[in-house]
Amino acid sequence: MGKKNIHVTHRKDGNWAVKGEGDKKASSLHNTQGAAIKAGTPLAKANKSELVIHDRKNRIRDKDSYGNDPNPPKDKKH
Numbered sequence: 096m097g098k099k100n101i102h103v104t105h106r107k108d109g110n111w112a113v114k115g116e117g118d119k120k121a122s123s124l125h126n127t128q129g130a131a132i133k134a135g136t137p138l139a140k141a142n143k144s145e146l147v148i149h150d151r152k153n154r155i156r157d158k159d160s161y162g163n164d165p166n167p168p169k170d171k172k173h
Contacts, residue, residue, distance in 0.1 A: 098162060101139040102147045103131045113138065116147075136161075 099116040106112050111131035112121035115138070122138065125131040132148060136159070139146035143162030150156040 098142055098144050100145045100147050101135045101142065102149065103128065103135050104149045104153055105151045115142075 099118075101122075102112075102114050102116060104112050104114060105128070106124070110124045110126065111128045113123045113125070113131050113135040114121045123131070123134050125134060128148070132146070135146050139159065140161040144160075146159040146161065147155055148157040148159070
């Protein structure tokens with residue numbers, strides 16, 4: 096598997112889609128965003144990529160990184 100990000104997007108028909116970045120078809124469709132996130136998480140982990148979660152207007156609302164985090168948290172000096 097490549098390192099393509101996995102997106103959870105809202106569709107016009109009301110369903111939530113889990114789709115690999117650049118794919119023409121969704122991997123799966125779900126009635127709720129929560130179910131789509133649950134289905135997309137193992138795909139993102141397997142790809143060592145990000146799960147990109149969109150809101151109902153398909154604006155990015157959150158990202159969960161399961162690989163090389165492009166913005167890792169900075170270590171705090173104690």
